[in-house]
Amino acid sequence: MINIPKGTKDVLPQESYKWQFIEKVARETARVFGAQEIRTPTFEHTEVFLRGVGETTDIVNKEMYTFLDKGDRSITLKPEGTAGIARAFVENGLVNSALPAKFFYITPCFRYERPQAGRLREFHQFGVEFLGSYSPDIDAETILLAKTFLEKAGVKNITLYINSIGCKTCRKEYENALKAYLNQNYEKLCPLCKDRLNKNPLRILDCKNDECKKITEGAPKILDYICDDCSNHLETVKKLLDAVGVEYKINPNIVRGLDYYTRTVFEFVSENIGAQGTVCGGGRYDGLIKELGGTDTPGIGFAVGIERILLLLENTGVKIENPNKVKIYFAPMGEAEAVKAFELVSTLRNSGIACDCDHMGRGIKAQFKYADKIGAEFVAVIGSNELAEGKVKIKKMADGSEQTVEFDQVKSFLEKA
Ligand code: HAM
Numbered sequence: 001m002i003n004i005p006k007g008t009k010d011v012l013p014q015e016s017y018k019w020q021f022i023e024k025v026a027r028e029t030a031r032v033f034g035a036q037e038i039r040t041p042t043f044e045h046t047e048v049f050l051r052g053v054g055e056t057t058d059i060v061n062k063e064m065y066t067f068l069d070k071g072d073r074s075i076t077l078k079p080e081g082t083a084g085i086a087r088a089f090v091e092n093g094l095v096n097s098a099l100p101a102k103f104f105y106i107t108p109c110f111r112y113e114r115p116q117a118g119r120l121r122e123f124h125q126f127g128v129e130f131l132g133s134y135s136p137d138i139d140a141e142t143i144l145l146a147k148t149f150l151e152k153a154g155v156k157n158i159t160l161y162i163n164s165i166g167c168k169t170c171r172k173e174y175e176n177a178l179k180a181y182l183n184q185n186y187e188k189l190c191p192l193c194k195d196r197l198n199k200n201p202l203r204i205l206d207c208k209n210d211e212c213k214k215i216t217e218g219a220p221k222i223l224d225y226i227c228d229d230c231s232n233h234l235e236t237v238k239k240l241l242d243a244v245g246v247e248y249k250i251n252p253n254i255v256r257g258l259d260y261y262t263r264t265v266f267e268f269v270s271e272n273i274g275a276q277g278t279v280c281g282g283g284r285y286d287g288l289i290k291e292l293g294g295t296d297t298p299g300i301g302f303a304v305g306i307e308r309i310l311l312l313l314e315n316t317g318v319k320i321e322n323p324n325k326v327k328i329y330f331a332p333m334g335e336a337e338a339v340k341a342f343e344l345v346s347t348l349r350n351s352g353i354a355c356d357c358d359h360m361g362r363g364i365k366a367q368f369k370y371a372d373k374i375g376a377e378f379v380a381v382i383g384s385n386e387l388a389e390g391k392v393k394i395k396k397m398a399d400g401s402e403q404t405v406e407f408d409q410v411k412s413f414l415e416k417a
Helices: 013-032 046-052 058-063 082-091 136-153 168-184 191-199 201-206 210-217 228-243 306-315 335-350 364-373 384-389 407-416
Strands: 043-045 066-068 074-077 101-110 122-131 158-164 262-270 278-284 299-305 328-332 355-357 378-382 391-396 402-406
Touching: 013 101, 013 122, 013 136, 013 306, 043 046, 043 082, 046 058, 046 074, 046 082, 082 101, 082 122, 082 299, 122 136, 122 306, 136 158, 136 228, 136 262, 136 278, 136 299, 136 306, 158 228, 168 191, 168 201, 191 201, 201 210, 228 262, 262 299, 278 306, 299 306, 328 335, 328 364, 335 355, 335 378, 335 384, 335 407, 364 378, 378 384, 384 391, 391 407, 402 407
Parallel strands: 328 355, 328 378
Antiparallel strands: 043 074, 066 074, 101 122, 122 299, 158 262, 262 278, 278 299, 378 391, 391 402
């Protein structure tokens, strides 16, 4: 037997309907917020992520699936959705389209991480990217979209953390202050954070190591350093969220793991799915389009991990109905009856009713067993008497009640049932 690669998952029919539900809620939420679907390739030139996500990030340094193709080009499977969309925005000249351009996507992503609950090597994101507006109301709208999606999907007890990591100018000042503070505690930092100190000191703020956590508790706080423009931006975002009743906590330790962020960053975090509690992450990235060679254009977006949402729903006992079950199963008792069953099934399917009949030559008892296993709501028995009279005996599986229905009345019976 050949096994599935580590960190990947088969989605079998007993689960795929849950994915369909999440995807439907995602599409519907995006639609009411005026976002259109964008699809970009599963792989890009590696350069897109080096410049987009950033060379000092864990994603680029350790987690990318990168390989040379047969033409000796360095190719990378997308570790996230934003950079590829930014590349597409630049390449297709979308700066000349109606702005803000509002996109959503559902995509597989690939990161070579150590698999654990809620962390896979192939996972799926639903995300949005809004490009073209500097206004704080697009930040609030993006956050509201994420919140609306999570609520409609059935997520409860989730905390929204918001922070501002400033702009290029004020962040520099903060990084210097942070570095000066962390240098005093250099020896106590974990090896990873020692390495981060000069490359990406902000990342030390969300290190999970206990000793690093203790050190960063006393570190200077970014919100004391951001400039007036960045501070006013954050205040307006907060005011707008208050106006629509979105609850949040300001958390100066939310810094995010990707280099492109500026100003607003946010995460929705759950206590119900273990160590990988961040279900949704996002923020503003005003320098990304320029970094990828485009006209300076601001942007903001988020992505939720679909596997993490499903895990969260399961762990909090939220049930999703399977809408794909067969409504009626026809159980013929002989050859002539099987022909009639085949004909009735075919007519009902043309009317959009999910139905099935025996394909195994089973006896009646085994057919009932099968119908029960596939979750059929009704079983219609056709024996020789029924065939002669032009009727079926329909049994409702939930309560065992029976009714005899004429062949040409089955459709209207089901519509009323
Ligand atoms: P991210 O925080 O790296 O942000 O990922 C977003 C979400 O993807 C996470 O909150 C998590 O739910 C899910 N996720 C990430 N890694 C894994 C994994 N290994 N296994 C399962 N789920 C995972 C981004 O990707 C940004 N592109 C979000 C964004 C869009 N920012 C602006 N626009």
